[in-house]
Amino acid sequence: MVNIQFTQGNLEQLLLIFVRVSAFIFVAPFFSITNVPRRMRAGLAFFIALVIFPVLPKGTLAYSTVIEYAILVVKELIAGLLIGLSASICYSIIAFAGRIIDMEIGFAMVSVLDPISKDQTSITGTFYNYLFMLILVCSDMPRYLLRAVVDAYQLIPLGNVQFDMNHLYNSFLTYMADYLIIGFRIVLPIFAVILAMNIILGVLAKVAPQMNMFVVGIQLKIFAGLITILITIGMFNNVSNYVFTEMKKMIVSMIQGMY
Numbered sequence: 001m002v003n004i005q006f007t008q009g010n011l012e013q014l015l016l017i018f019v020r021v022s023a024f025i026f027v028a029p030f031f032s033i034t035n036v037p038r039r040m041r042a043g044l045a046f047f048i049a050l051v052i053f054p055v056l057p058k059g060t061l062a063y064s065t066v067i068e069y070a071i072l073v074v075k076e077l078i079a080g081l082l083i084g085l086s087a088s089i090c091y092s093i094i095a096f097a098g099r100i101i102d103m104e105i106g107f108a109m110v111s112v113l114d115p116i117s118k119d120q121t122s123i124t125g126t127f128y129n130y131l132f133m134l135i136l137v138c139s140d141m142p143r144y145l146l147r148a149v150v151d152a153y154q155l156i157p158l159g160n161v162q163f164d165m166n167h168l169y170n171s172f173l174t175y176m177a178d179y180l181i182i183g184f185r186i187v188l189p190i191f192a193v194i195l196a197m198n199i200i201l202g203v204l205a206k207v208a209p210q211m212n213m214f215v216v217g218i219q220l221k222i223f224a225g226l227i228t229i230l231i232t233i234g235m236f237n238n239v240s241n242y243v244f245t246e247m248k249k250m251i252v253s254m255i256q257g258m259y
Contacts, residue, residue, distance in 0.1 A: 009061070010053075012061060012069065013053070013056075013061065013158055013159075014049060014050070014053050015073070016061075016072060016073065016076045016158055016159060017049040017052065017053055017056070017076075017158065018045060018046055018049040019073055019076045019077050019080065020076040020077070020079055020080035020149070021045045021048050021049050021052075021080060021149060022041075022042060022045035022046075022049075022080065023076075023077045023078075023079075023080030023081045023084065024045075024080040024081070024083050024084040024145075024149045025041050025044060025045045025048075025084070026041060026045075026084070027081055027084035027085055027088055028083075028084035028087050028088060028145055029087055029088055029090075029091035029133075029136065029145075030133065030136055030137065030141070030142050030145070031044075031084075031142070031145070032084070032088070048146065048150075052150050052153070056153055056158060057157065061158070061159045062159060063159075072159050075159075075161040075163075076158075076159075076161060078161070078163070079152075079156060079161045079258055080149065082168070082254045082257075082258065083148065083149055083152060083251060083254055083255065084149075085254075086247070086250040086251050086253070086254040087145055087247050087250070087251055089175065089179070089250065090243055090244075090246050090247035090250055091132070091243075091247070093179060093182050093183050093186075093243055094125070094128045094129055094132045094186075094243070095121060095122075095125040095128070095129055096125075096179070096183045097125075097128065097183045097184075097186035097187050098121075098122050098123075098124040098125025098126070098127065098128045098129070099121075099122045099124075099125050100183065100184070100187045100191075101122075101124045101125075101187055101190050101225065101229070102122040102123060102124050102125065104187070104190055104191055104194045104221075104225065105124075105190065105194060105221050105222050105224075105225025105226070106218050106221050106222050106225075107122060107123050107124060107222075111123075124229070128236075131233075131236060132236075132240055132243070135236070135237065135240040136240070136244075139240070139241075139244065141244060141247075144248070145251075148248075148251050148255075152255050155255055155256075155259045156255065156258050156259045160259070161258050161259075162258065162259060163257065163258055164256075164257045164258070167253075167256065167257035168254070168257040168258075171250070171253040171254060171257060175246075175250055175253075178246065182242070182243065182246065185239075186239055189228055189231075189232045189235075190225055190228045190229065190232070193224050193225070193228045194221055194224065194225060197217075197220060197221055197224050198217075198221075201213050201216075201217045201220070
């Protein structure tokens, strides 16, 4: 006969696990897709909490009042948000690059509804987002993200979250600088082609002033931009791997700032 004991202390620990995991799931890429009902995401978080609860080291939570326990809940919430946000920031690089591309090829005034985020986004940004999401799923990154939030309990025990504000600030500051660099690296081939196209159009405007370069230029830039995207689409796998590597570094850096 199996004797299962579940005390009030176990319930309090399970609640803290659920808070951290659910905060991560609601902001992390792939898991935070708005098309997935919130109840399903909450159910997934609760299921993960139930699975990892028996294997986590059990200890006594250091609190004596309800307010102190509420502080523990808030700390676990922030910890989950920071881990998920670190991955989400890396994911947003792709959308950032797509917006810059649309500005260059003349699609900046056109926006579409992204079914994933429910926001008005650029055409190229939406295309890159879906392509990146497909590669993310095929590369087993969702399992890595879940593994990261679970393994974080080895470094950040339950109820012992300690925020190193200086480390977290430096991590975000460093990555935001890299954010722009990575985004412009993705855009660089298209930017170079459009720059060359603008130079050619400028020369033609001087040689043949009777031509309407505004009308001709828009069509040529769109055509050249789409052809360049088609040619460079084979490089997107390498770009995704690079972004995944940066995502892992950012997650590790966030975890290091909380213990």
